[in-house]
Amino acid sequence: MEIVPGIHQLKVAMSNSPLAYLNCYLIKGREGWTMIDTGFSTPESFESLKAGLEGMGISFTDIGAILVTHIHPDHYGLAGKIRQLSPESRLIMHKWEGVLIESRYLKFVDLQKKIAAMLEKHGVPPIDVSEFKIASMPALEFVKINFPDYHLYGGENISTGKFNLEAIWTPGHSIGHLCFYEPKNQLLFSGDHLLPVTIPNVSYHVETGDNPLGDYLYSLEKIRNLSVSRVLPGHEDCFTDFKGRIDEIIRHHENRAKEILLILQKNPCNAFDISGELFWNSANAHWESIPVLEKRLAVMETIAHLEKMRWENIVQRLVKDDFVFYQVKN
Ligand SMILES: [Zn+2]
Structure with a gap:
């Protein structure tokens, strides 16, 4: 064209x-x-x-x-x-x-380890982490x-x-x-x-x-x-x-931030649990059936939201036994 x-x-x-x-x-x-x-x-x-x-x-x-x-x-x-x-x-x-x-395409084993450690800290269960870790592997081909x-x-x-x-x-x-x-x-x-x-x-x-x-x-x-x-x-x-x-797009992110805050107002929460409660625009409506790579991106996008709110001093991180939770700041 x-x-x-x-x-x-x-x-x-x-x-x-x-x-x-x-x-x-x-x-x-x-x-x-x-x-x-x-x-x-x-x-x-x-x-x-x-x-x-x-x-x-x-x-x-x-x-x-x-x-x-x-x-x-x-x-x-x-x-x-x-x-x-x-x-x-x-x-x-x-x-x-x-x-x-x-790091992305040649020495990717190191990167995968770092991603796995990060996801685990944010509450992704070990069984999912091992799947999440290799989810972007096909990209190498x-x-x-x-x-x-x-x-x-x-x-x-x-x-x-x-x-x-x-x-x-x-x-x-x-x-x-x-x-x-x-x-x-x-x-x-x-x-x-x-x-x-x-x-x-x-x-x-x-x-x-x-x-x-x-x-x-x-x-x-x-x-x-x-x-x-x-x-x-x-x-x-x-x-x-x-x-x-x-x-x-700005409105989409504002709404998403509001949804996350509503969840956090109930209890301190980790990024994985929050992701499971949000709606994702996937062909599969249920969190359990969303494909692994999409799920990984969803969790990483939730963390991006939480970190932006932390940067804005709206929420804070709590670290317990090496696991990261977020809580609304009083
Ligand atoms: Zn693209």
Whole structure:
């Protein structure tokens, strides 16, 4: 699909993901094309991307730069393969995403141990922890690792010779998440920072700061004042109601915070028990039947909420025998 002359969207198939597609964008340059996000490193995604490029009459060697909004496998998975097929191309991402590649995809055993210890502290029963720990393991199969050629920090202008893209650092969904803003047509490439239907997951993570949800909401405010005529998200469809969607997501988190506070007002509680009482937008309505990875994300999102409230001095942590509980501050 051509968004404006010279900017295309390709829907890269990912039948094993609930989101079904990754939106890959191609932006014309004076020489070569710039790609934003790639799809999984699976034969299905690769063939789908290849067919899309062929449909546009270009090949992998026409890609000069690969920008990734963040290193989750659906966005970064194929970057290594494309880099191989187009040796002149350059892989570009935020500094913090580059830093996480090694622990996420190479030395992941250490990371898994840390995640397991963190989840156990927050009340996840040991039987679930062992399952939770390996829940993101399949992600490793979906990535062909390549380290970045260039780091961004946010604020840079990337010129393709025809379009200018401003890199905007939007931590929250991932610590080094970037959006890219194209001012001439007022387009925002929003990655997973802003999606039209799904509420982007914001998880407390052992590798990031203590208040990722605070970062996320701040990152929404950061982009609010841009003049945006169309949002080009990492999944789902392009949309125009930019500010309306920002407000909806903020409201969702405000409501969630209220629900958590109501639970805590009854008793001090740990994050796992609170998660079990909340409603999750999953195909499976009952907490017991929610798939393991989704459950893990749910618990980590609850912790993100609790830590934001702690940061705001609304709740406090209680540590008993190495287990963490939260209680409302008087
Ligand atoms: Zn994604």
